[in-house]
Amino acid sequence: xxxxxxxxxxxxxxxxxxxxxxxxxxxxxxxxxxxxxxxxxxxxxxxxxxxxxxxxxxxxxxxxxxxxxxxxxxxxxxxxxxxxxxxxxxxxxxxxxxxxxxxxxxxxxxxxxxxxxxxxxxxxxxxxxxxxxxxxxxxxxxxxxxxxxxxxxxxxxxxxxxxxxxxxxxxxxxxxx
Amino acid sequence: xxxxxxxxxxxxxxxxxxxxxxxxxxxxxxxxxxxxxxxxxxxxxxxxxxxxxxxxxxxxxxxxxxxxxxxxxxxxxxxxxxxxxxxxxxxxxxxxxxxxxxxxxxxx
Numbered sequence: 662x663x664x665x666x667x668x669x670x671x672x673x674x675x676x677x678x679x680x681x682x683x684x685x686x687x688x689x690x691x692x693x694x695x696x697x698x699x700x701x702x703x704x705x706x707x708x709x710x711x712x713x714x715x716x717x718x719x720x721x722x723x724x725x726x727x728x729x730x731x732x733x734x735x736x737x738x739x740x741x742x743x744x745x746x747x748x749x750x751x752x753x754x755x756x757x758x759x760x761x762x763x764x765x766x767x768x769x770x771x772x773x774x775x776x777x778x779x780x781x782x783x784x785x786x787x788x789x790x791x792x793x794x795x796x797x798x799x800x801x802x803x804x805x806x807x808x809x810x811x812x813x814x815x816x817x818x819x820x821x822x823x824x825x826x827x828x829x830x831x832x833x834x835x836x837x838x
Numbered sequence: 839x840x841x842x843x844x845x846x847x848x849x850x851x852x853x854x855x856x857x858x859x860x861x862x863x864x865x866x867x868x869x870x871x872x873x874x875x876x877x878x879x880x881x882x883x884x885x886x887x888x889x890x891x892x893x894x895x896x897x898x899x900x901x902x903x904x905x906x907x908x909x910x911x912x913x914x915x916x917x918x919x920x921x922x923x924x925x926x927x928x929x930x931x932x933x934x935x936x937x938x939x940x941x942x943x944x945x946x
Contacts, residue, residue: 671876764908791915792913794908795909802876837919
């Protein structure tokens with residue numbers, strides 16, 4: 662039974678979803694195996710090395726801006742165009758290959774984040790999620806639900822498909838009050 | 839706020855595990871049920887997170903994939919305040935399904 666677990670662990674490692682960020686942060690996976698009858702679940706989260714300091718960094722105090730609404734809203738259509746542009750330019754002619762696509766997801770997410778930042782929308786936090794998968798007659802469903810402020814926060818997403826792979830890109834913009 | 843984030847991460851793990859297990863449990867892949875499962879997982883995760891009562895905005899993402907030998911890569915890149923915001927991912931599988939749930943928490 663433990664051999665089976667090790668095999669599954671090896672396969673899971675190959676399929677690991679990766680988090681990339683601008684700074685040099687360690688991604689340490691804390692694997693907690695919970696074995697129920699037929700299923701295995703693993704949990705991982707990103708740890709910042711800074712949190713292990715003896716002196717914790719004090720939280721940044723922000724002053725009141727007395728602004729009720731953001732100056733500029735999250736531009737959904739502009740971002741969607743950016744996504745369309747980036748996905749087609751990077752993936753138009755590619756075939757699915759594990760190594761290539763692993764690099765590609767990280768690169769594309771960095772590129773999209775940089776371009777959205779260039780839009781310079783003040784006080785908005787950006788989250789970019791890219792998924793690239795192989796097309797092999799399987800079914801797949803992605804869903805997301807958010808708890809946020811409906812008037813200020815928004816998201817934008819786009820899907821790209823060619824003969825051997827598909828790619829989904831989603832950008833969430835959350836207003837920081 | 840740093841402490842709050844850590845608690846959130848730890849709790850995220852356990853709760854997500856519970857949320858996913860309770861919704862999918864031992865079923866094998868069924869196309870008709872997928873919608874239900876997905877909404878169930880995402881909503882129960884979100885409601886358990888809100889019960890924590892922390893001053894965070896949450897984004898919960900769920901990917902359900904049929905096991906077919908196909909490969910999938912997911913990456914995410916975030917522009918936020920590192921000291922107050924964080925994310926957590928739970929991967930769950932059984933014989934026929936893969937399920938990946940990610941939560942992003944952004945401080946208000």
